[in-house]
Amino acid sequence: MTVIRKVRPHPSQNEALLFELSSPGKSGYQLPKLDVPAVDPVEALGSANVRQEIPDFVEVSEVDVIRHFTRLSTWNYAIDLGLYPLGSCTMKYNPRVNEAVARTEGLTWIHPYQPDQSAQGAFAILDALERALAEITGMDAVTLQPAAGAHGELTGILMVRAALEARGNPRKKVLIPDSAHGTNPASVRMAGYEVLNVASNERGMLDVETLARTVDESVAAIMITNPNTLGVFEARIAEVARIMHARGALVYMDGANMNALAGISRPGDYGVDLMHLNLHKTFSTPHGGGGPGSGPVAVKQPLEPFLPLPRIQRTPSGWSWNYDRPQSVGRVRAFYGNFGVLVRALAYIMAHGGDGLKRATLDALLNANYLRKLLEPHYEIAYHAPSMHECVFRHEATGAIAKRLIDYGFHPYTVSFPLIVHGAMMIEPTETESKQELDGFAEALIAIARELKETPELVLTAPHTTRTAKVDEVAAARKPVLKWRRP
Numbered sequence: 001m002t003v004i005r006k007v008r009p010h011p012s013q014n015e016a017l018l019f020e021l022s023s024p025g026k027s028g029y030q031l032p033k034l035d036v037p038a039v040d041p042v043e044a045l046g047s048a049n050v051r052q053e054i055p056d057f058v059e060v061s062e063v064d065v066i067r068h069f070t071r072l073s074t075w076n077y078a079i080d081l082g083l084y085p086l087g088s089c090t091m092k093y094n095p096r097v098n099e100a101v102a103r104t105e106g107l108t109w110i111h112p113y114q115p116d117q118s119a120q121g122a123f124a125i126l127d128a129l130e131r132a133l134a135e136i137t138g139m140d141a142v143t144l145q146p147a148a149g150a151h152g153e154l155t156g157i158l159m160v161r162a163a164l165e166a167r168g169n170p171r172k173k174v175l176i177p178d179s180a181h182g183t184n185p186a187s188v189r190m191a192g193y194e195v196l197n198v199a200s201n202e203r204g205m206l207d208v209e210t211l212a213r214t215v216d217e218s219v220a221a222i223m224i225t226n227p228n229t230l231g232v233f234e235a236r237i238a239e240v241a242r243i244m245h246a247r248g249a250l251v252y253m254d255g256a257n258m259n260a261l262a263g264i265s266r267p268g269d270y271g272v273d274l275m276h277l278n279l280h281k282t283f284s285t286p287h288g289g290g291g292p293g294s295g296p297v298a299v300k301q302p303l304e305p306f307l308p309l310p311r312i313q314r315t316p317s318g319w320s321w322n323y324d325r326p327q328s329v330g331r332v333r334a335f336y337g338n339f340g341v342l343v344r345a346l347a348y349i350m351a352h353g354g355d356g357l358k359r360a361t362l363d364a365l366l367n368a369n370y371l372r373k374l375l376e377p378h379y380e381i382a383y384h385a386p387s388m389h390e391c392v393f394r395h396e397a398t399g400a401i402a403k404r405l406i407d408y409g410f411h412p413y414t415v416s417f418p419l420i421v422h423g424a425m426m427i428e429p430t431e432t433e434s435k436q437e438l439d440g441f442a443e444a445l446i447a448i449a450r451e452l453k454e455t456p457e458l459v460l461t462a463p464h465t466t467r468t469a470k471v472d473e474v475a476a477a478r479k480p481v482l483k484w485r486r487p
């Protein structure tokens with residue numbers, strides 16, 4: 001059965017640029033008659049400050065503007081339209097109620113410069129979230145300052161440096177498995193360390209024997225993603241931690257995939273010294289679109305003195321900021337993180353409770369493994385290890401299959417990542433998808449597998465139902481046209 005959901009729009013429905021819609025004399029506003037004497041702008045401001053003409057000034061009516069942007073908005077794929085299986089990104093549906101809580105008047109009108117005494121409720125929210133995240137991760141203290149996952153990584157590695165420096169030697173290298181997210185080596189370099197790659201074994205896990213031979217006195221830490229970007233739990237992570245600690249090095253965990261662990265497994269229980277979370281993946285803020293994010297860093301007690309400034313403190317007179325922390329790595333962001341994101345996270349955690357979070361995690365794992373089973377007869381799985389919240393297949397034509405999925409009404413999976421899998425098709429359904437939605441997605445991928453055998457051209461030339469068929473991705477990246485010119 002073919003389940004193509006969209007029909008190709010007529011070319012006349014393509015959308016012109018706003019500049020091209022412009023025609024002289026149109027406008028989208030009406031001003032009331034002046035009730036004061038008119039002033040000549042040149043006289044009032046001086047001719048140097050008054051333009052005679054604004055080049056390419058857009059003149060359009062209200063209906064032109066509304067239709068232009070509304071039409072464009074219908075071209076976007078969104079989590080509110082359907083499954084968004086972009087592996088590693090955790091594109092899940094976020095309950096609207098948390099949005100409503102974050103928009104509560106008292107929270108949206110608060111200002112970071114108002115006196116501490118008048119913001120006691122906000123302190124209480126931040127403190128409650130820090131404690132909840134500490135409990136979920138099994139760590140002792142949390143900072144909510146970093147604004148993204150990569151920002152949390154940098155903050156964490158700066159803390160590693162500060163802690164080792166306090167012991168006398170910051171050391172030189174940080175180990176990173178070859179299955180790591182691309183932000184890991186970038187953060188490590190920014191913090192002034194060298195990156196040392198560690199290979200994965202044929203089960204898609206860190207090769208612990210190689211690791212044991214690699215760690216020496218020059219190694220400051222390992223940065224390990226768990227579950228890793230293959231969706232595989234690093235089953236020997238406790239052993240990894242013992243090896244690192246025995247040589248005086250620290251264990252940093254990239255916890256962006258915490259939606260595979262929350263409520264089930266706590267990194268603090270198996271030797272992790274510090275880690276970050278992506279609230280804009282796991283805890284109810286949409287990921288992507290360049291919107292505000294949050295990458296809190298959770299640490300064990302010995303690292304607590306190095307957390308960024310300021311820290312929340314409770315004194316007999318109430319909540320306030322504590323700046324008196326001589327060993328801190330300093331401030332990493334203005335104020336104390338993206339407050340709205342933090343409110344949503346706390347609302348989500350409190351609405352779920354421990355049992356609910358565990359349930360969400362189990363559903364994420366169930367959904368990924370259900371899809372894996374449906375697809376395994378039709379696509380080659382990259383690693384024969386148990387899947388957690390995502391599964392990785394491989395196919396020579398991964399890019400074309402992804403484009404063909406668009407014709408079937410789905411957002412593509414992650415293409416060609418992780419890099420250690422040639423032709424990677426990385427699929428993360430998340431816990432919010434129903435069996436019906438997953439069945440429809442699997443059906444589309446299975447139909448495409450059949451097309452690849454019977455009518456490969458159809459797949460290789462996809463997409464066929466979009467306004468623009470194939471864009472030149474290299475030219476778009478290398479020679480972007482950012483300025484409109486009158487033709």
Ligand SMILES: *Cc1c(COP(=O)(O)O)cnc(C)c1O
Nearest residue numbers: 088148149150181183225254256
């Ligand atoms: C998303 C992600 C990151 C980076 O998070 P940003 O908020 O995009 O900076 C880091 N590691 C992993 C494993 C991720 O999935």
